[in-house]
Amino acid sequence: MSTEVLRKSPRPALDRGGPGGGGPGGEGDGGREGPELFYDPARFGLWLFLGTLTMMFIGFTSAYMVRRLAPDWIPLRPPGLLWANTAALLLSSGTLEGARRRLRGWNVAGVGPWLLATGALGVLFVAGQLTAWKVLVSRGYFVSSNPHNSFFYLLSGVHGVHLVVGLVWFGVVLVKARRFAYTPGEDGLGMFATYWHFLTGLWVYLLLLLFVL
Amino acid sequence: MLRIASNNRQSGTVEVSRMGKLQGLLFALATVALVALATFYFTRTWLPPLKSDRVAIDHAIWLSLVVTGAVFILTNLLLAYFSWRFQDDGQTRAAYWHHNPRLEWAWTLVTALIMCTFLFKALNLWAEVTSPPPADAMLIEVTGQQFAWNVRYPGPDGMLGRTDHLLASQENPIGLDKSDPHSTDDVLLLNQMVLPQDRPVRVQIRSMDVIHSFFLPNFRVKQDAVPGMTVQIWFTPQGIGDYEIACAEHCGLGHYRMRGQVHVVSADGFDKALADAAAQ
């Protein structure tokens, strides 16, 4: 991630020039243009995106709340594997924090293992979710068998798709980390961590919504 | 292309569009022509003749017409007047007037007041229209299907027989359960509805397949027929005659011919009219 570039320069690089480099003055004027930046645009954009995702899950939640009141609702017993998956995802958030702490503390060599653990746990989670689906199918709980099943498949599926996108992003992060693109002492993993923690939190919320509340 | 005025008003070098005045007038003319046109149509078509007790809906529509019509004429006249009156002359500047808190508060509050009046009336009227039906109201069930209205009367026992959609078939479109004793005397009509004059009727509206909308233009009645739901409305027919039932919600290819008939008859003649309709 280039957040360290953004943070060091008074204006973000992308605003200095246009796309492709900007006007004649874009590169060389050196002096600060415009107002003080309140936020790093990339970070701000990410938070906006997370807000949009939240709105989508609010939509799902309201549908879930309404639908649960119908008389044909048969509660689904969650397969035990889900709890293990959840633990893996929570752990991956923890190891990601570990990686960030090492990067901030100038321990560049220590970042790698923690980062790899994060990715491995993430993959484990996705695999675990797929297995949980398989378990349910083998027990005869299909997507259309009853509304609770439908919601479980729907919500875990939509969450899973976002997590897979997160894993793709993780791949980019890993490559950059191997190239030492992250400056020690800076929080270069911050954006990815925000997204990843959001997905962890979202999953915990979905789990509570589906099986506890 | 109209040449753009020079920046300096005092120099008097501005070329003013000779079309300006004309355009302003045209704006006014278009508005006036519009109102004239509207009035012309106004006299030809309006609400279908009212044949139920829902006269308050007509009153609300008339009130809306008068108030919004007045605002329409006033604002359009202002728009036309300003555009005709305040043309660029290339010499003088516009008034440097962009802010008058008292005026702004005044029109905000006046609008709010008018809207609150509308709101108050609208909520009262809505409460009246959606109130529970009187105890003596006659029960009728209307079930929409692609593309027909099934109208069912409870018969002498006053109870509608049980229905089960699993029993639905070509001969039994609404899935009437013939084993239920209440169902034996139910009277079923297809696309026909017989109503007694001056007696409240409550209509239970259902659907077999997609969403339809039960619309009686002359009675100011419209209610969506939603599958999986039973919605009840009530009204009192007034005025003997034959009227139409329409489907107001797009429900498929035959939506346009999902048409039925309402026959409002005198209270005395009702039983015979219903029997005649059922015999058809």
Next chain:
Amino acid sequence: MTEMAHGPEAHAGQAHAHAKEAFIWKYVFSKNHRIIGVQYYVTAMVMALVAGLLAMLIRLQLAWPQKDWGVLAKIFPMGYDAGGGFGVMRPEFYAMLFTMHGTIMVFFVLSTAPVSGFGNLLIPLQAGARDMAFPFLNGLSFWTFFVGCVVILTSFFVGAGAAAGGWTAYPPLSALKAAVPGSETGQTFWIVGMVFFIASFTMGGLNFVTTIINLRTKGLSPLRMPMTLWAMFLVAVLGLLAFPALIAACIMLIFDRHFGTSFFLPTGLVLNNAPLLGADGKFLHQGGSPLLWQHLFWFLGHPEVYILMLPALGFTSDILTNFARKPLFGYKSMVGAMCAIGGLSFIVWGHHMFVSGMNPYLAMAFAVGTILIAVPSAVKVFNWLATLRGARIRFNTPMLWAMGVVSLFISGGLSGVWLAQSAPDIQLHDTMFVAAHFHLIMAGAALFGVFGATSYWFPKMFGRMMNDTLGKAHFWFTFIAYYCTFFPMHYIGIAGHLRRIYDPYQYEFLKPLQPINEFITISALVLGVSQILFFINFFWSAFAGRKAGENPWDANGLEWTTASPPPHGNWPGAIPEVHRWPYEYANPDFPKDHVMQTEPLTAAEQKLKAAEGPSRHEH
């Protein structure tokens, strides 16, 4: 979030590489906001052409339903019974026409041209930024949109044709394949197209909000922003908050259609007198709620109509003041009104559902919000009228369109007061009255706003002026034909004329309305043909129009401080600093009758500001 890939290496080589950029990267897969804006605009024009054509066919059908259209049968073999010399329209084709007309116009034309088109063009220029915050995301957004367009257009040619369940796609009609032919493959394409559109709009919205919040130039405080910029900001926020509900609904609809779930499908569905059963002999679908879709759809749907309208209201404020040569009256209340409209738009969606079988108490709550939204709307109209009082009006094309927006906003807004009252809505719901209402206020205001903005900001698109005479001719034909088309619809609507009806004259009570329908159709044809003037003017002017200077309209905004069209990076030198609001016209203290936003405060003004506190020259 792809833009974060702007690493140091990408940054270093940018400045000089771009001069040698290949055509394809400069104009096709461009990341420049102006190019992307024009791409959006032109794509929307093509989509408008398609949707407009569909509208013409709808109108022909409504005026002369059983007429034999031999020629049309040859052009649209799928839509007309061509065999045996008959060219009467098929009902399935009619359902397809109004469904796709609505879908394309609302999303792919009137959300796209003003928001994505002019938003991309104007936001960096008015905010004083080199480009949008995430240029790559911006390009990606356009191509996502483009794929959506292709999917939507392709849907006409798949299976039994395009979606035919109305643009609102109410299940069960849109969920059951056997309910209407368009609910087979066509509806799937519809959903996929919408998902692409929403993804694109979300990327755009992220860009809009981030740019306006973060990249405004020095001195451009919120209360110095032009109304267009305010509108774009609000629109992007509305889109980011409202569209997710529709995407959630679309995903659930896909599940219902393809995986046999029952989110929107209730127990007991019987199609063609045969119960819809699963393998176990029970009903295939159990316990879903068709109303749930309506709630989710209109939770998006109502903010969506303001997404269409707010940009037009912004353009109108900017254009009206310029051609009135007079400051915008009540700037702060205009901003407040816009914010109020945006906020209220989230709590009024139920007014689309007054007769849907929704709980009547809920309907009351929605009626309250709906009626209240008239107050900020009226405030906007009064402010515009007050802006015109004492003005010095120049009647150029943009001004005519802006006044047209005011006129349509009044006409369409007033009929909203009728519909907002839930009881009269019983009679008017699903009639042509509603069609008249939203074509005037939502479609009309948005369309006129786009035309006005096109003629006004054309120099910033192509560096040339549009032809004023052609533009005026186009306006007058359109204005009059527009009113003649849509105003009479109120009357036939009051008379009970239904919407979405293939042959109205099946009903006795609608038979007398045929002459009015014929009149409307002729007006609509005139309206359609008049648009040729616009297309000629647009393309001719883009290539051969008079070259425009920096500021051809004597305007004040930041976009007028740079060349037409603006170079890459928008300003050749440093980004200008803003010192005042954009509506400083006719100020008697200045020698010129307009004072640019970049003009530093005079000594006298500074003194006044110090004395009165910061508020006076905020705006």
